[in-house]
Amino acid sequence: MLTLFLIGIGAGLLAGLLGVGGGVLMVPVLVGLGVSPIQAFGTSNLAIVITSIAGTWQNWRSGNLQAASIWQLGLPAIATAQLGVWIAQKLSAATLLLGIAGLYLLNIFLVELRQWLNRSREKAIDQQPRPTLAAIVLTGSLGGILAGLFGIGGGTLMVPLQVLLMGVPIKTAVQTSLGVIIVTACSALTGYAIAGDVLWREGLWLGLGGLLGVQVTTRLLPKLPSLLVQRCFQLLLLTFAIYFIWKAQNP
Template sequence: MTPIQIGAFIIAGLFAGVLAGLLGIGGGTVLVPILITLGYSPIQAVATSSLSIIITSLSGSIQNWRMGYLDFKRVLLLGLPAVITAQIGVLVASALPQSLLLLAFALLLMLNIYLVGVRKKLAKQSASGELVGPPQAAMNPTAARILTGGIAGFLAGLLGIGGGVIMVPLQMLLLGETIKRSIQTSLGVIVLTAIASTFGHALQGNVVWVGGIILGLGGLIGAQLSTRLLPKLPDQVVSILFRTLLAVLIVYTLWQAWQQTAAT
């Protein structure tokens, strides 16, 4: 890897970390398009994003553990099915045409916009003491955890994301967890899904190891900087920035998918 490439990875990691801390966007949402821009194939971008997510999610989970906020039992109950389905996601990603993989990523970005709105609504209900989860006819907790972890793991392997955007609202809806508990558990599960996804992609030869480590370390630094800036920004400004960025990423990813289709 040349000094120019290393510099590009450092800048990309910092940029992704700043956006993650500032807008609450998971690293994979930003890193996959960045890696494609740097000239890597969609499958390499997905695999390398998973590697960088290990670093950032592990750092956050260690901090939660030190503060006594990490429940290992909850993490394992969600994480075990996620580890299995992550391998399925890896196999599907490796088999899909690159254009379809990019299209699936663009659809996830669109879903992101909706799910963030759902998450905010659930957070307000949780803060006001309203019942967030379903009443007595709730889904069996074991089945709910398998479903939640399974979806998150599959998406981690398929698209190189952590899966928190899916896990947080599902934990609140299906298990009646609070927003804070859901986020803390989700971050711990992401460590497992990212490791499982990276392992699966490594067996396929898709991971750019040095690049992924640089991106992860850069993301750590960038997130620390942006989390200090976030409290100073009005909520409306953050919301506009978030939706604008996702819209740009959706258009860019769809354009890349069209380019891949035209090339084949």
């Protein structure tokens, strides 16, 4: 339980810094501890609910929360999260592990894309157009599918899509994503709980650690050297992707 609590703290640090639910760290740890992939996804969503609520509460207290944007993205995510849960329950453990490994490799590129988009937005002079309904629905729907399918909250995709498709500043996208993750994780958690694929005690300890960790980075987000954090995060993703590929071949 102490190990899970410490891992939860690390996941919370990532959640507040990058606008993700922390599942990118919690899922591989659970799998490494011998939990099946499907239970790791379900348990991760429980911890993500706790972590994202804590981070969003801090953003709200700081005046950095746009409730309208959260619900615009969250409503389509509710249904698609259930779709992700359904797909996950139909796939084999090896397929799920290879799928999340591919997602982690994609996220290495997405983190780089986010930084490039951020620099482009800062240099832009013209005001960005209002996001279209299609962009909002697509961003929320894809985030929901990832939350249900891989138990990672969906923020890893929602943040760059908000910047790319909706013209949202990077820090605003991070803060909004953390709020949307509450909706996606709750929806996905319901589906996994009904199927009996949630380890409640383990998820609670992860979530309590995340609650502590997210308080740090939601306060320090504007002050941290982003390039160093970005490279460390990408290295972490690459390590976990290699591990999942190995695990899929050696169950």
